[in-house]
Amino acid sequence: MSRRGQAFIVHALSAFVMARALLYTHQGPIASKISQQPKGIIVLYLTIQGLAGSCACMVLGLIQDMFPGTRRYLHPLKRALTMVFLPMDFVVSSVYWSLRTFAPSLILLPTETSSTSSSLPIRIAIYVGASCVGLGCLVFLNRMHSASR
Secondary structure, three states, X not given: OOHHXXXXXXXXXXXXXXXXXXXHHHHOOOHHHHXXXXXXXXXXXXXXXXXXXXXXXXXXXXXXXXXXXXHHHHHHHHHHHHHHHHHHHHHHHHHHHHHHHHOHHHXXXXXXXXXXXXXXXXXOOHHHHHHHHHHHHHHHHHHHXXXXX
């Protein structure tokens, strides 16, 4: 497979997974907890900002793969977004996975149950955490490595 075909597959799959993760914050089991917060507070989380920026970079890369003539116009924007969101994704990913591994009680959301007054943690599924936090960092690092060759 050609390099352009491989780039297309990476951009398409990662954009799809990242878009699904963004939808999960509005439709998944955590959506009721998020909807109780003031309007617009979700964009204050670095995880969501990094995910949205990574998804935007992947969509721009996908457009460049489908229409090579747009590279001249979209490449500077994609490069600027990558320079902003790669460090953010790297820091958020390293902090998130360290906490998830060694101190999960610090990142679990407490919720009240109707039968008891104790709060139970909402566990975010591993695949959601991986797509929200880890995928952007991995794809960016992969793209930077392949661009340096």
